Amino acid sequence: MSVRCAVDSDNTGPNIKTAIAILNCLFARQQCFDDPSCSAILEIIPRVCGPELVACSTVTVTKCQTALKTLQAFSFFRPTCLCKEPHVDPECNSFQNFLFDHPCIYVQKKEKDTYPSDALLSCNHALSLCNRDKACFKLYEDFKTSCKTRDGKCKMESRDACHDSWTQLRLSPMFGCICPGNQAKKRCDKIFLTVNHNPCV
Numbered sequence: 548m549s550v551r552c553a554v555d556s557d558n559t560g561p562n563i564k565t566a567i568a569i570l571n572c573l574f575a576r577q578q579c580f581d582d583p584s585c586s587a588i589l590e591i592i593p594r595v596c597g598p599e600l601v602a603c604s605t606v607t608v609t610k611c612q613t614a615l616k617t618l619q620a621f622s623f624f625r626p627t628c629l630c631k632e633p634h635v636d637p638e639c640n641s642f643q644n645f646l647f648d649h650p651c652i653y654v655q656k657k658e659k660d661t662y663p664s665d666a667l668l669s670c671n672h673a674l675s676l677c678n679r680d681k682a683c684f685k686l687y688e689d690f691k692t693s694c695k696t697r698d699g700k701c702k703m704e705s706r707d708a709c710h711d712s713w714t715q716l717r718l719s720p721m722f723g724c725i726c727p728g729n730q731a732k733k734r735c736d737k738i739f740l741t742v743n744h745n746p747c748v
Contacts, residue, residue: 572628572643573636579623584727588618590663594743596651596722600644603651606714610723611651618646648665670724670738671731683719690716694747701747713748 570578577584592614597605604613618624624646630639668676676682693712695702703709716722721742726735 587725673724
């Protein structure tokens with residue numbers, strides 16, 4: 548494990564310094580995977596940010612930026628994480644760039660967000676918001692109908708209808724919802740799987 552210490556001023560007084568351990572990025576990522584709340588966000592980022600790391604290729608820029616900022620706020624990654632030189636540890640550097648230098652971070656022109664939020668919603672909360680909004684409720688129901696699944700297998704009847712409903716759902720609160728460790732985790736996980744791990748998409 549690679550840990551480096553940095554000295555930072557604390558709020559306890561002008562002359563009091565505290566040591567902050569800065570972790571190796573891969574070790575920090577593993578710590579994140581082991582934390583239910585952190586791993587939920589780490590898992591959702593490729594979905595909301597898209598697979599592209601050269602340019603920002605997602606239509607859900609706001610959600611991507613929120614997810615990245617939320618992840619950066621975890622203690623494992625604060626104030627940063629460190630890697631050896633790129634030629635020595637390319638995987639570490641790749642993750643560091645993904646987290647702190649993602650192309651979507653710098654996008655200023657964002658999509659019109661019908662459901663703005665400063666935080667990633669739990670899937671239970673996202674569904675309750677969606678159920679109160681007729682348009683959102685219809686999007687979710689259309690998606691479940693068009694991208695039907697049974698026993699973990701896709702049973703859709705029309706690829707185009709499924710794709711269209713998925714494209715629409717991505718702009719709703721349902722897309723990018725997470726399931727941190729909470730009391731209604733079983734219900735949350737079911738919603739999460741329906742939206743984020745649908746085999747049809």
